[in-house]
Amino acid sequence: MVLAELGRKITDALKSLNNATIINEDVLNNLLKEICSALIQSDVNIRLVKQLRENVLATIDFDEMAGGLNKRRMIQSTVFRELVKLVDPGVNPFVPVKGRPNVIMFVGLQGSGKTTTCTKLAYYYMRKGWKTCLVCADTFRAGAFDQVRQNCTKARIPFYGSYTEVDPVVIALDGVEKFKKENFEIIIIDTSGRHKQEDSLFEEMLQISNVCKPDNIIFVMDASIGQACESQARAFKDKVDVGSVIVTKLDGHAKGGGALSAVAATKSPIIFIGTGEHIDNFEEFKTKPFISKLLGMGDIEGLIEKVNDLNMKDNEALIEKLKHGHFTLRDMYEQFQNVRKMGPMSQIMSMLPGFNSDILTKGGEQESMARLKRLMTIMDSMTDRELDSLDGNKLFTKEPGRMIRVARGAGVMEVEVKELLNQYAKFSQMVKKMGGMKGLFKGGDMSKNVNQMQMTQLNQHMAKMMDPRVLQHMGGLKGLESMMKQLQQGGGGPLGKGLFN
Incomplete structure (x- = not known):
């Protein structure tokens, strides 16, 4: 299940x-x-x-x-x-310290997704502003260093490894010392795995741990192996000081219960979960929000954190436009970019109360992101005047030739350009409504500045903009209103605070 x-x-x-x-x-x-x-x-x-x-x-x-x-x-x-x-052992996870090297060592069996997870963790910290790198100390598996090289090059993460040195302990130590001298803050060591627990595997792990003295040892656990997770976790914990757990492959048909309950064997907290193959299919694990999401109660705190990560509060130019009810096609393009930065849409949707984590199938997920990319391609074919016009929809209506030109430039049908402009018109009307509400942006906290009647009007406009199927799944307008209320109150502060202060 x-x-x-x-x-x-x-x-x-x-x-x-x-x-x-x-x-x-x-x-x-x-x-x-x-x-x-x-x-x-x-x-x-x-x-x-x-x-x-x-x-x-x-x-x-x-x-x-x-x-x-x-x-x-x-x-x-x-x-x-x-x-x-x-799923909570009651132990606080290791927290890296800014401004100094934090050495993190990965352990686990071969096939658990360890190397991919190393890259995901490095990418996660890099996006948070940390200076991160990766050391490949896996000399057992053929092609391990090639995989690290490919992953890190794609994600623009510095890496270290060797095609000639056969001793993983030497590689690990050389890599860690090199990156410490270069003042890296997150130094991740990828170690060898085996198809099964062997003395040689544990001996190698111990040697690397003794010379590199990691601040945190992360055990990577494959969710798809079921109840075998517990004995596996116990064996690793008995040999090395496992400080944290990352559960992989929690997508597809993995039951996951065995992996989640195996934390009892390690007495170590789960810190992240992997939900797919892509570099951003990676979620920070927080016990209460996770259980809340599991039961369809949402994760407002996680959603607000993702919004805050976009640093929209630093975009003063956009806020100033919103205050005056101005919203251009270029602004919409930038918001599409923000949506893509936030990660997989299914992950975002599962954070909303009443939505299950599988609301979007993989096909639906890929279809949604492909459509978003297609819309951005259409806008890439527009001129600066078209993108920056305060009423871009009227500009195209008055001069139909513009629509033909954009469609040809983007390699799409004219009807697709028209659909984009219709969507933009709805967004623009919504922004004009918000800009017309006196004092809405005063002090940055939208939830305190809007009265109940105004919020109802905004919800009604939002409902008109949404896909009817999604709106129906949320329980209609009442469901949307309930969700917006939770967004304002949840996660330790109103959503408006994260967006507009």
Whole structure:
């Protein structure tokens, strides 16, 4: 059972709790039976499932419950808390320190996605402004250094390795010393893996660890191997001081429960999860938001963090335009660029309350990003005057020849250019509405400056702009309003604060 399906089953079980007319022990036992069955089918260790059941039953005592207490909410919050405990060892992960070298060593079996994950982590920190690099100390697998070279060159990450040196310990030490002298902050060491646990593998890991003295050892765990994750994790933890875990291959048909519950064996926190092959199919793992997303409750904090990463608050020129209700085709182009920077659309959608992580299939994901790229290609064929016009739609309407020229330049049909301009017109109208709301941008905190009637109007305009299928999935206009309310309140601060301050 893949994680999305696990989330649906647990969510359905909790919905049945809401539909029950009387909340008693029978209802609670049925609920726990459904949840435990779903967890076991997802490869969560049966001992941990049993512990979860016992903990919930020990917490919920109907005889001692105070009168008037909301029993449904009590049960729901208890189940949520116990699900969080399943994947939270209660240990704080290693946090790298800016301005000094942080050596991070990767370990794991061959085929777990270790080398790809090294690149993903380096790319993640590079995007955050860290000076990152990668050392390839894998001399066991043929082509390992070539893979590192290819990955790092593509991502523009400095790397070190050797085609002639056969001792991985020497390569690791030379690479780390070289990058320390060059003042790199994140130095990642990719080590050899094996098809199975062998003494030679563990001996090599120990030697590299002893000479390089890593600040953090990350164990890369393949989610697709199911319950075998726990014994594998325990074996590595017994040999080297595993400080963190990254779970890979949590896309496709991986059940994932075995990997998530194997943190109990390492007593080490999961810090990231890999959800695909691409360099940005990589998410920071935070236990409560992860469980929240699993149950379709969204991850507002994660969404706001992604928005803040775009540094839109530094774009004073755009904010000034928005204040006056101005929005050009060039502005729309820049926002499309921001959407692409935020990462896979399915990842973004899963952060919204009411959306499952599989709302977009891989085909849908690729189709969405391809369409976005196509729209940007159309705008690449426009002149500066067309891109910077305060009413680009009217400019093309008055001079139809422009549409023909752009279509030919982009290699598309005229109807596609027209569709883009219609979409732009809707965005432009929305911005004009916002610009006309007195004091909306005052102090940067939009949520505090807009009254309920204005927010309703904005939501109605947004609903008109959205794909009807997506709007229907959200529960119509009411669902959109509910989501926007959570966006303003969630993640430790309103979304408007992240966007406009």
